[in-house]
Amino acid sequence: MRSPVGLLDGPPPAAGAEGLASHEARLGRLPVGSEAQGLIPMLEASGLQGRGGAGFPVGRKWRSVAERSGGRAVVLANGAEGELLSMKDRTLMAARPHLVLDGALLAAEAVGAERIALYVGQEHTAASASLRRAITERGGEVMRRAGVVVAPSGYVSGEATAAVRYLNKGVALPTSTPPRPFEQGVGGRPTLVQNVESLALSALVARFGDAWYREAGRRPAAGPALVTVSGPVARPGVHEIALGTTVSELVAAAGGLQAHVQAALIGGYFGAWLPSEQALALSLDPAALRARGVAFGCGVVAFLPAAVCGVAATADIISYMAAASARQCGPCLFGLRAIAEATGRLAGGTPAPEDLVRISRWSAQLPGRGGCRHPDGAAGLMRSALEVFAEEFSLHQRGACQHGAPQRKAA
Ligand SMILES: Cc1cc2nc3c(=O)[nH]c(=O)nc-3n(C[C@H](O)[C@H](O)[C@H](O)COP(=O)(O)O)c2cc1C
Ligand code: SF4
Incomplete structure (x- = not known):
């Protein structure tokens, strides 16, 4: 079900944050300079789509910011994770802070950004502590450019324009657009708002290539993904899958169902209910789901027990x-x-x-x-x-x- 390299490979997430030495020993050093410059076409070729909900192509977004940047853009790593049924972003930030940081640094280099804001939900205290420690471990230049910004709790705080407004004015409420953040965002500068899982995946694409990413999915789907499973399964929580895995395979990986279920909510509070038989047969492939009118969203699969109305x-x-x-x-x-x-x-x-x-x-x-x-x-x-x-x-x-x-x- 998993690709050989994944977001949560390495020490178990329950062991806490992976330090820089272990991170680099496992994955090698971050590509720099001209290697990083070639990342936008590589991301476009990979087919990587955003993991914050809307599924927008990551490479295209980086290009839009790079075209306007003039070296003064801002990278806003979105780890607000206001969705109550999702835990994947806080888990990733807490356990793999250096991978998220790698993605943000690569994005900054590729789009021409000076500042990196790691926007982390107020309740995700382990995640912000872990990112702060990781920034300190990197030292000098990274400490000067990157910082954690605590996002106020609330579902809409993580919406892109709300995040930008919070950094500008201290109010985490959406603004009417245009201008969009990629045109005029934090401090009036072109701003790349990118979910933290999307950034971590970008850092893996930079190291292992676009072909690796495509092969890490189950064709025709591309890539690995983090999903959060809840309801009566033996091991609820965050699981890493190859996109294209079926929900019944995911359930098996989560230790199986422990009670009768009548339906599943796919995609979170922005998603859709499906009867359980249909949900179990679904392939978690964002394009296939979209064709059925269901959104992969932020990767939530929540089962409703038969006994609950x-x-x-x-x-x-x-x-x-x-x-x-x-x-x-x-x-x-x-x-x-x-x-x-x-x-x-x-x-x-x-x-x-x-x-x-x-x-x-x-x-x-x-x-x-x-x-x-x-x-x-x-x-x-x-x-x-x-x-x-x-x-x-x-x-x-x-x-x-x-x-x-x-x-x-x-x-
Ligand atoms: C009401 C609302 C809440 C949102 N909350 C989040 C969030 O908590 N985290 C997130 O990454 N994206 C969230 N989004 C999506 C962001 O607006 C934006 O599309 C995303 O951060 C872009 O990153 P991506 O392209 O990597 O997915 C939300 C969108 C809406 C409409
Ligand atoms: S911006 Fe408008 S539509 Fe969006 S959450 Fe606020 S009130 Fe609702």
């Missing part, structure tokens, strides 16, 4: 997403709140007569109407819930639930 689990997620709105755009603030309230009434056994019909209409109307993609993600998740838990939703609309008393346990 799908309406209640969805109500919890939507209520969290509504509360996480940055409250700057009417459709996001009022639309998500209305959907969350109606889903909460259905889940709690006190539905208003038209709740189900309204939720369905509102979640179809919401996408594209906010300043950022936050409401689109939540509405997509809601639409998938209405499909997968259709029977349960209509029972709840009639004031019943096949799970008995409403249960308030999220996936």
Whole structure:
């Protein structure tokens, strides 16, 4: 299931941060100078796509920043990881800080950036401590250029424009665009906002080449990936896979299911519910998933036990997403709140007569109407819930639930 070189190869992540000596002994020194300059075409040839959620091609993004940089760009390594079901970024930063740092340094060299900001979620204290130690271990030049910036908690803090705004103004809320960060970001400079896993993978591509990356996936998918598995599996948590691995193979690697499951949430809170049989047969190949209308997102696979009500689990997620709105755009603030309230009434056994019909209409109307993609993600998740838990939703609309008393346990 794994390629011979991976993000989490080496000492077990539970052992804590890998030091510089072990990192270099395992992977060799970082390519510098002209070798690093050739990295943009290599990344383009590799097909590496971003791992923060949207799956944008990494090489193309580096090129866009490099073209505008004039040597004054900024690299913003995104380790905010506000997604509640994901743990892969904090695990990677805590266990392999030098690999993340390698990626950020290579990016800075390739795009022409002076400053590197490692933007790490407030709760991920082991990750920020580990990155700080790694910066100190590198010493001199790296200590001058790179620093950890603690991102405030909250789902939207990790959105690219929110991260840039936080560095500029101390407010981690999305801004309306254009200009996009790659045009005008931190301090008005072209800014490369790149997820930390994407950067770590770039550092492996720099060492082992674009062919290595393509072969590390299961054709037609390319590359390794970190995924976070939750629900009733023997070993929940972060696993490294070759993209293209099926969900049932991932479950086997996680020690198998320990209880009956009815559905799985693929891609996290911006993702989609699927019935368990369909989910288990899925290949975790971002392109194949996209063709089915499912996003790989940040690599979340969360199973819902058969004993837990799908309406209640969805109500919890939507209520969290509504509360996480940055409250700057009417459709996001009022639309998500209305959907969350109606889903909460259905889940709690006190539905208003038209709740189900309204939720369905509102979640179809919401996408594209906010300043950022936050409401689109939540509405997509809601639409998938209405499909997968259709029977349960209509029972709840009639004031019943096949799970008995409403249960308030999220996936
Ligand atoms: C509401 C919202 C929250 C986001 N949170 C994160 C996050 O915590 N970490 C992250 O890397 N990207 C997050 N993103 C995606 C970023 O906007 C951006 O696309 C990403 O950091 C770019 O890196 P990548 O191309 O390597 O994926 C979020 C996007 C949205 C709309
Ligand atoms: S859509 Fe929502 S989260 Fe995004 S900017 Fe508007 S209010 Fe903020």
